[in-house]
Amino acid sequence: MDEAGTVGLFGGQRSIWVRPGSRNYAPAVDAALKAEIAGARIVVEAGDLAKSAPLRTLCEKSTRALALPCYADDERALAELIDRTLQENGQRIAREARDILAMSLGGDRRASLSEIEKLALYARGQTEITLDDVEAVISDVAGSVLNTLIDAAFVGRGEEVERDYRRFRHEGMDPSMMLGSALRHALTLLSTRITGEGQSPSMMVGNWRGLHFRRKAIVEAQLGRWSPVALRHAVQLLQEAVLACRRAQPDLAHAHASATLLRIATEAARRRG
Incomplete structure (x- = not known):
């Protein structure tokens, strides 16, 4: 005002x-x-x-x-954006490469267009873009920048959690945002474990829609380490921490967030093997 x-x-x-x-x-x-x-x-x-x-x-x-x-771009809109942008550059893309590229892009049209144009520049002079080109250039735009922090927590790498949390805090990221991303990941792990009951972690990862191929190995390790009961407990911890962060002053909110993520990392490390 x-x-x-x-x-x-x-x-x-x-x-x-x-x-x-x-x-x-x-x-x-x-x-x-x-x-x-x-x-x-x-x-x-x-x-x-x-x-x-x-x-x-x-x-x-x-x-x-x-x-x-x-509204965020869906799979169909992303496919059309990829084809149209590359056609304007006189290029086409193999179907498998386009599928992987679409999985690596998110709902942010500007970010997606930037990645596609970067790929087109990398493959300049080629009439067809291959999967090797995509893997060489494209970053995981769909995945949150918080993926490294969240994966480290759920696979039990406490030192990485501390390092990444300090970096994100220094960059001014909101603690409740970090916890919210971890909560969504925990809920997706829980849903995958429940629906994939009786399947191996590798099979469950194959059914994880939208998971970037570079994260499959570490998410597979998480699915093998966390049981549905343990994940429900992690979800409860994260929900309580999100609420505590919203009620607390900034410094105390960061203390709540980092302590919760480190607690999850400690539990994951205990479940190793």
Whole structure:
């Protein structure tokens, strides 16, 4: 509200870009919608909000706000994007290579396009792009940057967890975001273990949709190490930690998050073999 009410030094229309953090800022948005604000446009970047989310409800009901949904690219959209971008460069891609490439891309259109263009530049002069080209160039864009931290925790590498957590904290990453990613991973592990009952970890990994091929070995190790009962306990720990982080001050929130991830790493290490 203070920023929205500030008069710009050089005048003219101003834009205020708000990104979500760990605190609930819906009341501030509500106050902005009720106030008489001149010369400022407020853009709020939010995540995947439920219909009942206060922020979404406020903006959809107000005549002074507009909610703009941004849908992530699905497999079909990614395939079309790959073919169209490469065709513009006079290239085509082998079917197997395209499937692997699509698995390595996420819902962010800009990031996906950047990776495809990088691949096209790498294979410049070739009429067809092969799987070897894809593996040589493409990074796991779909996978969170947190994959290294989460995989280290669930496979029992405590030193790597400490190192990666310090790095992400230094980069300003929100602790509840790190825990949220770990929680989603734990839930996916649990679902895979339950639906794949009686199967070997390698077979279960084969049924894990969207898993990047470079992560298959480490996720297979996790599936072999964690039982459904243990995963349910890990899910409970992570849920409690997420709630604690949202209620705590930043420094204490980081203490909750790092302690929980290290606890999971210790449990995973105990289950080695």
